[in-house]
Amino acid sequence: MNQLIVTTKNLQLIACTLEIAQAEKNDKSKFSKLLDASIPNTWPPEFNNEEMVLFIINKLQKAPEESGWWSWYFLLKDRVTDASILIGFGGFKGKPTSDGIVEIGYSILPEFQNLGYGTEAIKGLVSWAFTHPEVQQVIAETLPELKASQRVLEKSHFTYIGQGSEEGIIRYQLSRNHQMNLGTAN
Template sequence: MIFGRKGKTESSPPVYRPRVIESERLRLVAADRTLVEADLAQNDALGALLGAAVPENWPPELYDREAMRYALNHLEDAGERGWSFWYLLVIADGRDELVGICGFKGRPDPLGSVEIGYSMLRQYRNQGYASEAVDRLIRWAFNHHHVVEVSAETFPHLKPSIRVMQKNGFIHTGPGSERGVVRYAVSRPDRR
């Protein structure tokens, strides 16, 4: 509270506090309207909100302006935060750096399955960041009692993507939802 004249109190402006998960080397920040609007504006606001440097080649492949607008439309409900994508920041001395995205393609379906995806900036690939982020988000998802499976889809020739899934316990379950795509999934530990 801020005290104004004659003992009246005024409310302080709200402090921006996004949903955050931390791992050994990463800080994952759940997308919300404020962050996605800043991202779409393509200015310094995203970096300021995240407290991170945003590389010149942002955004990563597979995360384009269309995907951002799609996410923005699904972030109206505060309950959706976390079930969209998460910004991945490398925790560094001084200032963190934005390195990629990882997240879900919406809330779990009625059977308790949710699909995950990820995309890293080229200069941060093959350093284990995607695997670390997927691990943290799988744990986050399985903390929701109704989630029984996390799935992912990719093309068979994208070996680094498949390696991320395999490192996190995903097994090949067959063809994906689109032609030429394969599906992998990991079940909740108490359901295996």
């Protein structure tokens, strides 16, 4: 399977494959080599624990062709040295539903937060999702107290819609039509 890569202004977003996920779990040196990036000592970011990695491994063992609909790694490229450093991860909670909805999530290492990289990564992943005609809407859920996460979604043109899937969770959405209108307005 070909490697899925999305390039933004400052980042390279690399879709997780089974090989990469297994390396993240078992062999940090191979993980670094597969991403062609240095891995900070502070890795992993919040929400990317061993349980999450095992979940992704399980999903990709069953359906390796779904790479891209699960985790992505966010690499920051140094423009002078061309070296990359792993700064975060995100992705989707699986393929689009029958009504064209995908849910996105993300996490950036603390030392790279509040620099616009989360917003840049989310915009890149949303653009990738909307290249698939079956995707009509991207949703995201967060906690009311995570103001920085909400700001990332708002800067990425998501709209707050209220209660999420569980008590105490809030939901944002971005529709294909809204995304297309943004593209023609710029």
